[in-house]
Amino acid sequence: DAGVIQSPRHEVTEMGQEVTLRCKPISGHDYLFWYRQTMMRGLELLIYFNNNVPIDDSGMPEDRFSAKMPNASFSTLKIQPSEPRDSAVYFCASSRPPPWGDTQYFGPGTRLTVL
């Protein structure tokens, strides 16, 4: 199995630009998660999907952030417009049904830098 695939691995953009992060979950996993890692707050859950339906988006920081899952093998996290404080590493993870812990597999992450 290829694992969770994320693209791009690195993204550098200027403030005000739109940024789109992409994720392909592990085949057969019903749950998909988007996390953000910062030094101050560690790993924060932004949103998660079950069977392509958003279940909990309470972690999405503000309206500039949006996520979609048009099918079982693809999800996007979009930031529009981007701001310097959005600079972080964004992880996508997928899993089979709960319990989460030992079945949640992370991708390698996208390092976003907003200048």
Add this chain to the structure above:
Amino acid sequence: DQQVKQNSPSLSVQEGRISILNCDYTNSMFDYFLWYKKYPAEGPTFLISISSIKDKNEDGRFTVFLNKSAKHLSLHIVPSQPGDSAVYFCAASEGAQKLVFGQGTRLTINP
């Protein structure tokens, strides 16, 4: 509001000695706790977990201890090896709901 806290950003331990990583939580409804390990340029990987009905769980060199009254858990690595150098995240969940992670502790094992 940080429900899961790892108060030590970094820890340095000599190879062969014990590494102890600590984690505190505030939500008494958390009933499942996990440790993840993360190498540079990779995503976190699951290491070990413990249910709130237990106070200890072992897996080889790794042992997790849970003190519910103190709302505290710890990860012990014995003996520590150079390959253990990584960032360790503590996480917790309530009734198989979403995971809440701490800030992470960077462990460095010195030869």
